[in-house]
Amino acid sequence: MKSWIALLFSSLLLILGITQAQAAVQLATPEQDRYAKQAVPPAGKALIYVYRLGDAIPQTSPTLWLNNRNSGQLEPRTYGMWAAGPGRLEVRAGRADATPLTITCEAGRIYFVQLAVNADGSVRLHQVPYGGGRTGLHTARLVLDPAIAARAAAAPKPAAPVPAPAPAKELVAAKTAPAKKPESKTTQEERDVPTDRGTSGITFIAKAGSFQLASDSQTILGASRSFSAASTASGLEGEWRLENGFAFGMELFGHTQDYSTAGVPSGDVSVTNVFVNAKKYFRPGAIVQPYLGAGIGAASSSFSGAITGSAGGFALQGMTGIAFRWQHFGIYTELKYTRAEVEDSAGQAVDVSGTGLFAGMSVQF
Numbered sequence: 001m002k003s004w005i006a007l008l009f010s011s012l013l014l015i016l017g018i019t020q021a022q023a024a025v026q027l028a029t030p031e032q033d034r035y036a037k038q039a040v041p042p043a044g045k046a047l048i049y050v051y052r053l054g055d056a057i058p059q060t061s062p063t064l065w066l067n068n069r070n071s072g073q074l075e076p077r078t079y080g081m082w083a084a085g086p087g088r089l090e091v092r093a094g095r096a097d098a099t100p101l102t103i104t105c106e107a108g109r110i111y112f113v114q115l116a117v118n119a120d121g122s123v124r125l126h127q128v129p130y131g132g133g134r135t136g137l138h139t140a141r142l143v144l145d146p147a148i149a150a151r152a153a154a155a156p157k158p159a160a161p162v163p164a165p166a167p168a169k170e171l172v173a174a175k176t177a178p179a180k181k182p183e184s185k186t187t188q189e190e191r192d193v194p195t196d197r198g199t200s201g202i203t204f205i206a207k208a209g210s211f212q213l214a215s216d217s218q219t220i221l222g223a224s225r226s227f228s229a230a231s232t233a234s235g236l237e238g239e240w241r242l243e244n245g246f247a248f249g250m251e252l253f254g255h256t257q258d259y260s261t262a263g264v265p266s267g268d269v270s271v272t273n274v275f276v277n278a279k280k281y282f283r284p285g286a287i288v289q290p291y292l293g294a295g296i297g298a299a300s301s302s303f304s305g306a307i308t309g310s311a312g313g314f315a316l317q318g319m320t321g322i323a324f325r326w327q328h329f330g331i332y333t334e335l336k337y338t339r340a341e342v343e344d345s346a347g348q349a350v351d352v353s354g355t356g357l358f359a360g361m362s363v364q365f
Contacts, residue, residue: 054077335357
């Protein structure tokens with residue numbers, strides 16, 4: 001008899017434990033998830049998304065702490081969303097005393113944070129640019145804040161919409177306020193255009209393309225020399241990017257042109273340019289980022305064939321293009337114009353100005 005009672009008591013404890021475990025990670029409905037992914041910051045607040053992809057240890061569910069408040073747990077391919085007032089926000093994962101990821105929130109902005117569980121069980125958080133955050137979010141499902149979900153479950157009827165710092169209240173308000181539902185998807189997307197800043201860090205860019213001299217026929221050493229219409233060119237660039245889209249760095253690129261004398265192939269000239277650049281990337285938190293830039297530096301040339309020797313001189317450049325950037329990888333397209341004239345010790349000058357069209361890849365650290 002006593003053993004039967006003990007077995008029944010143990011079963012009840014097991015059922016209670018399973019129920020509590022299920023309640024600890026409460027997923028939103030598909031409708032709530034859709035609203036959350038299209039949300040815009042409430043007036044005077046910022047939106048914070050913390051998401052988790054399919055990482056090394058899927059069976060763990062680290063607890064999130066926002067400003068020392070238990071804000072739920074994240075299973076693989078889930079996310080949470082919270083509204084936060086302007087100012088300092090500390091995000092922790094795993095333990096309440098863990099080293100925080102600190103975000104200085106600004107009203108009207110959207111922030112993305114990725115949580116990952118490593119193979120050794122350690123938990124890490126890092127802030128993600130807008131484009132990468134949006135991409136990661138589409139693979140995840142909304143988890144409701146446990147405290148907010150408990151209050152919503154206890155209420156006999158949905159209350160009138162009240163501004164709240166958590167996603168569940170915002171989603172209830174969206175469901176119970178029909179006036180907001182007619183808002184068109186186009187309007188929602190327009191309001192969702194990222195105005196937040198990007199991430200700062202070092203970016204390396206490798207590129208290749210074609211380069212054409214502005215003056216393809218020049219008189220050098222008393223004879224008319226004709227340069228090839230275009231040649232292959234390549235370059236390597238390193239820059240330090242700021243959150244506001246400004247970037248500063250150095251660039252090395254070169255090109256080689258064949259030349260002929262009176263229609264007879266005579267040799268080639270290799271030109272190497274070194275620039276210190278400044279750029280401005282527009283929409284730095286988005287995937288597609290147009291940019292403008294300028295550089296100042298030096299050009300050097302080396303002739304072979306009918307003409308031998310080297311020359312150097314001052315150089316300027318301007319460039320424009322579009323960068324496609326994800327978390328740590330990007331694709332570049334660029335159109336640039338360089339203004340450079342090299343001169344040897346005897347005073348013989350050659351104009352190596354021209355226009356180049358490039359494509360390349362970037363890696364950001």
